[in-house]
Amino acid sequence: xxxxxxxxxxxxxxxxxxxxxxxxxxxxxxxxxxxxxxxxxxxxxxxxxxxxxxxxxxxxxxxxxxxxxxxxxxxxxxxxxxxxxxxxxxxxxxxxxxxxxxxxxxxxxxxxxxxxxxxxxxxxxxxxxxxxxxxxxxxxxxxxxxxxxxxxxxxxxxxxxxxxxxxxxxxxxxxxxxxxxxxxxxxxxxxxxxxxxxxxxxxxxxxxxxxxxxxxxxxxxxxxxxxxxxxxxxxxxxxxxxxxxxxxxxxxxxxxxxxxxxxxxxxxxxxxxxxxxxxxxxxxxxxxxxxxxxxxxxxxxxxxxxxxxxxxxxxxxxxxxxxxxxxxxxxxxxxxxxxxxxxxxxxxxxxxxxxxxxxx
Numbered sequence: 001x002x003x004x005x006x007x008x009x010x011x012x013x014x015x016x017x018x019x020x021x022x023x024x025x026x027x028x029x030x031x032x033x034x035x036x037x038x039x040x041x042x043x044x045x046x047x048x049x050x051x052x053x054x055x056x057x058x059x060x061x062x063x064x065x066x067x068x069x070x071x072x073x074x075x076x077x078x079x080x081x082x083x084x085x086x087x088x089x090x091x092x093x094x095x096x097x098x099x100x101x102x103x104x105x106x107x108x109x110x111x112x113x114x115x116x117x118x119x120x121x122x123x124x125x126x127x128x129x130x131x132x133x134x135x136x137x138x139x140x141x142x143x144x145x146x147x148x149x150x151x152x153x154x155x156x157x158x159x160x161x162x163x164x165x166x167x168x169x170x171x172x173x174x175x176x177x178x179x180x181x182x183x184x185x186x187x188x189x190x191x192x193x194x195x196x197x198x199x200x201x202x203x204x205x206x207x208x209x210x211x212x213x214x215x216x217x218x219x220x221x222x223x224x225x226x227x228x229x230x231x232x233x234x235x236x237x238x239x240x241x242x243x244x245x246x247x248x249x250x251x252x253x254x255x256x257x258x259x260x261x262x263x264x265x266x267x268x269x270x271x272x273x274x275x276x277x278x279x280x281x282x283x284x285x286x287x288x289x290x291x292x293x294x295x296x297x298x299x300x301x302x303x304x305x306x307x308x309x310x311x312x313x314x315x316x317x318x319x320x321x322x323x324x325x326x327x328x329x330x331x332x333x334x335x336x337x338x339x340x341x342x343x344x345x346x347x348x349x350x351x352x353x354x355x356x357x358x359x360x
Contacts, residue, residue, distance in 0.1 A: 026050045026101070029321075029348055031304075036316030039353050040292070040307055047318060047341065047348045051096060051103045054345035055080040055089060060115040060164075060284070061329040061340045061347065063358075064142065065122035069096040069331065070106060071342055072113040076181060077131050078237040091133060093126075096347060098335065103347070111138070115164035115284075115327070119171065120359045125150070127162035127175055130182025131237075135159045137175055137196065151202050154194065157187040164284065164327075166217045166224075167359060171198045172261050174205065176212035176226065179234050186234065193226055195261050205263045210249040214285035214327075216293070217257065219357045223310065224255045224263055225293060229281045249273065250281030252295070252312070269312035277301050284327030284342075288354040296325040296341065305341060318350060330356020 026048035034041040051058075054073040061071040075089035082089070090109030093116070097103070107113075112133025113126040122142050128134030136152040136159065150173070152158070160179040167173050173196040179186060193206040193215060206212065210228025217224055232245035239245075250272040255263035272281040279299035286294050292315060297306040303325060305318035325343040330336055336355040341348040 026349065031321045032319040034316060034318040034350075036307065036314070040288075040316040041318060042351075042353045045318075045350055045352060047320070047350045049346050049348055050101065051094070051347035052345060053103065054094075054347075055092075056345060057326060058094075058342035058345060058347055059326045060113065060127075061327055061342050062116040062118055062124075063329055063332045063335075063340075064095075064118055064124070065332070066142065067098065067332070069098065069329070069340055069347075070094070070116055070124065071096070071327075071329075071340075071347055072110060072116060072126075073345075074112060074114060074129070076237060088132070094347075096340075098331070098338075111136075114162065115175070117165040117167055117173075118359075119167055119173075125165055125167065125173060127165050129163065130161035130179060130184050133161070133182070135161055135184065137162055137165075137173065150200075151194070151196055154188065154202055154204070158184070160186055160188050160191070163212070164214050166215045168217045168221055168257075168261065169359060170261070172196065174215055174217065174224065174261075176209070176215050178211045178213055178229075180231065181235050181237055183235070193224075193263075197261070203261075205261070206255065206266075208266055209253060210251055213281075214283055214295075216285045216287060218310070219287055219289065219291050222257055224257050225269075225285055226253050226255065227251070227282050227285060227295075228253065229283060229298070231280070247273070247280070250279070252282060252285075252293075254310075270308075272299065275299075280324075282306065283325065284329075286328055286330065287357045288330070289357050290354060291357075292354070294328055294339070296327050296343075298324045298326075300324070305339070320348075330358070332358060 073092040077088035080089040091112040093107040095106040111128040115127040124140040211230035213229040214227035228251040230248035252270040256265040282295035284296040307316040331338040
């Protein structure tokens with residue numbers, strides 16, 4: 001989540017979070033038509049807006065085993081207040097029902113959740129960020145509603161601000177830990193990606209991933225993709241008018257994954273700072289069942305969903321106009337080729353030509 005870019009493009013916060021929102025009819029988002037391989041994005045496919053009730057930044061959309069779509073609403077405390085503009089919101093997780101088109105609050109406060117994923121048992125795994133958030137990795141048993149702290153400290157110190165999650169077929173959970181906003185102290189030695197093993201052990205698996213953001217294990221379990229989206233700042237909400245930090249590494253990187261879940265052989269697939277028109281890198285990332293990579297691209301002159309092959313070649317592109325997207329997730333079952341996208345304060349969907357990869 002490159003939050004600085006959101007503010008720089010003039011995103012305006014709403015007032016108090018709605019306790020319940022309903023949008024039974026999807027609305028054409030009005031974005032340009034997708035381009036590229038028609039087997040990936042069929043002719044006539046278009047993004048539809050299905051929710052527009054977030055405060056500042058929707059994130060982390062993921063399909064629950066109950067048929068619902070869940071997504072985070074990151075309520076930046078400097079901008080998201082109550083109706084009297086006095087008290088800051090504390091983050092929300094929303095639940096969208098594809099059958100009714102209704103969206104309701106699943107959890108509030110959310111601990112400032114960002115990335116969400118579901119393990120093979122249907123538990124929700126959430127990466128909690130800073131700005132009065134939990135800064136931890138938690139699991140929610142969706143049958144009982146109880147939550148458990150999977151990892152709250154590393155080497156006895158709080159994390160920076162957990163961002164994104166991926167889960168391999170052995171049940172190991174990988175997560176990234178950058179920092180884009182929050183008043184809390186920073187106690188880790190740097191940005192990194194971590195692995196939580198089923199026995200509870202946490203290992204730092206990548207200290208060389210830049211300002212690690214989106215993370216994805218490939219369907220064949222052999223490659224780990226990690227985004228570096230480095231805006232050069234820890235707390236954008238404290239930037240003064242006219243201040244703008246230097247943009248650092250904006251990369252899509254790949255690492256080999258061995259049988260024990262360790263990463264090696266880092267290489268850069270795309271350096272977004274060295275394109276013909278340099279731009280910010282992606283945010284969220286996922287894969288389809290063929291191994292293609294789907295990216296929420298925050299390239300300012302060309303934002304949208306970028307679909308590439310494992311070698312980095314673009315196969316298709318779904319424009320989001322001037323909106324900078326944050327994350328994406330495929331549905332399940334009959335809707336496994338229904339792609340959901342978070343962007344701004346909204347949730348979108350589009351029917352595509354391939355099925356998303358999910359844990360078997």
